[in-house]
Amino acid sequence: MTTTVAELVASHPLLVGLPGDAVAEVAGCARNVAFAPEELLFVEGGPADTLYLVRRGRVAIEVHAPERGPIVIETVGPGGTVGWSWLVPPYRWQFDARAIGPVGAIAVDAACLRAKADADDALGHKLVSRVAAVLLERLQATRIRLLDLYGTHSDR
Amino acid sequence: MIAEGRTAVAATREVAPATGSVGGTAAAVPVPYQVVGRRDETVDVATLFLVPAAGGPMAFLPGQFNMLTAFGVGEAAISVSSSRREDGPLQHTVRAVGPVTEALCRSGAGDVIGVRGPFGTAWGVDGAATGTGDVVVVAGGIGLAPLRGAIDELVHRPIAGGGRVFVIAGAREPGQIIYDNDLQMWERDGAVVAVTVDMGSPGWSGHVGLVTSLLDEAGFDPATSSALICGPEIMIRFTARALVNRGIDPERIRVSLERNMQCGIGWCGHCQLGPFLLCRDGPILPYAGAVSQLLCERER
Numbered sequence: 001m002t003t004t005v006a007e008l009v010a011s012h013p014l015l016v017g018l019p020g021d022a023v024a025e026v027a028g029c030a031r032n033v034a035f036a037p038e039e040l041l042f043v044e045g046g047p048a049d050t051l052y053l054v055r056r057g058r059v060a061i062e063v064h065a066p067e068r069g070p071i072v073i074e075t076v077g078p079g080g081t082v083g084w085s086w087l088v089p090p091y092r093w094q095f096d097a098r099a100i101g102p103v104g105a106i107a108v109d110a111a112c113l114r115a116k117a118d119a120d121d122a123l124g125h126k127l128v129s130r131v132a133a134v135l136l137e138r139l140q141a142t143r144i145r146l147l148d149l150y151g152t153h154s155d156r
Numbered sequence: 157m158i159a160e161g162r163t164a165v166a167a168t169r170e171v172a173p174a175t176g177s178v179g180g181t182a183a184a185v186p187v188p189y190q191v192v193g194r195r196d197e198t199v200d201v202a203t204l205f206l207v208p209a210a211g212g213p214m215a216f217l218p219g220q221f222n223m224l225t226a227f228g229v230g231e232a233a234i235s236v237s238s239s240r241r242e243d244g245p246l247q248h249t250v251r252a253v254g255p256v257t258e259a260l261c262r263s264g265a266g267d268v269i270g271v272r273g274p275f276g277t278a279w280g281v282d283g284a285a286t287g288t289g290d291v292v293v294v295a296g297g298i299g300l301a302p303l304r305g306a307i308d309e310l311v312h313r314p315i316a317g318g319g320r321v322f323v324i325a326g327a328r329e330p331g332q333i334i335y336d337n338d339l340q341m342w343e344r345d346g347a348v349v350a351v352t353v354d355m356g357s358p359g360w361s362g363h364v365g366l367v368t369s370l371l372d373e374a375g376f377d378p379a380t381s382s383a384l385i386c387g388p389e390i391m392i393r394f395t396a397r398a399l400v401n402r403g404i405d406p407e408r409i410r411v412s413l414e415r416n417m418q419c420g421i422g423w424c425g426h427c428q429l430g431p432f433l434l435c436r437d438g439p440i441l442p443y444a445g446a447v448s449q450l451l452c453e454r455e456r
């Protein structure tokens with residue numbers, strides 16, 4: 001049985017539970033994509049034009065530095081989301097994103113999604129609420145990591 | 157606060173200390189144990205293998221701790237990291253964070269250290285706390301040490317209710333991951349094992365991020381799950397809240413807490429946390445109720 005893009009969108013944790021019409025709007029901007037190991041989803045400075053809903057595999061969010069090469073900031077696995085810079089101008093990626101292994105994802109066209117959200121306040125509110133929840137959890141986790149809890153001052 | 161490096165807290169109220177004989181000799185006087193082996197886990201963490209200079213092996217519950225004495229230096233509370241499924245020496249994994257733990261970590265075969273205990277409450281892996289559903293074990297840093305015996309029993313227990321074991325371990329960096337062989341063995345024996353680090357390094361292709369970033373993809377059933385958490389206290393409360401947010405009943409979450417354990421038997425009061433004397437009432441406590449509130453309170 002073939003799973004439609006709409007079904008994949010509806011089952012992704014970012015959007016699960018949304019009303020059918022909202023899912024249909026998002027699905028109208030979405031397509032199923034796959035990345036080979038080491039393939040870049042996007043690169044720093046490039047146009048931030050896509051929201052990726054990860055279905056399979058793992059994506060590394062990276063930044064590169066002279067003489068250090070790529071530094072992995074975070075990895076995102078199945079059920080996670082990659083790419084937020086499409087939310088606000090100037091719509092440019094701030095980091096690189098690389099497939100660690102084979103990755104399957106739903107790619108949502110950002111311009112399409114923004115246009116629909118702008119045209120439908122209720123849809124926009126639903127989407128922003130979902131996105132904000134993920135961003136909040138990422139922010140809080142990042143703050144905890146900044147504490148270096150497992151550093152040398154810790155006995156456990 | 158913490159006077160010395162204790163790898164973990166543990167102990168459970170439902171079963172009395174096996175050999176600590178609270179108020180008796182074993183509780184008050186260090187018993188000589190000989191170091192018969194050591195294994196370097198990381199640059200500053202070592203596992204000591206101990207046998208009593210006289211008498212039989214110590215009976216303990218997963219999660220309980222001993223007070224280890226580096227003679228001439230001092231004493232520190234260190235969780236037992238042995239599994240009851242293992243024969244052989246008593247194991248303690250120690251991180252060198254102060255004079256006593258540094259001395260303990262320097263110990264080698266033939267050295268003698270003192271042991272008092274075991275003390276405190278246990279994880280309750282015999283069923284009272286973990287039931288027959290999924291068990292989610294979340295460990296941060298050397299917090300995996302007090303959980304080692306519990307995980308080993310959970311992974312190899314007869315599963316009446318079909319419950320699975322999920323081990324989620326966090327470390328600062330790949331070189332700080334302890335018990336690599338155990339993690340592989342538990343996965344081989346059916347557990348879902350995921351390790352994440354705060355900072356990757358060249359060649360590391362695993363997860364990077366906080367332990368909570370792995371909860372959604374782990375695949376446990378929150379409705380039937382219980383959880384055991386050990387690590388830095390901030391990590392514990394952040395993780396406990398994340399598990400509750402995902403639907404795990406706070407009554408089924410157990411956390412390992414520590415303060416300045418000294419006497420080990422609830423006499424001196426140095427380890428008081430609100431109404432609890434953690435060496436006696438803890439270190440392992442249910443997250444629900446008073447503990448979840450106490451973890452949010454500032455110490456005065």
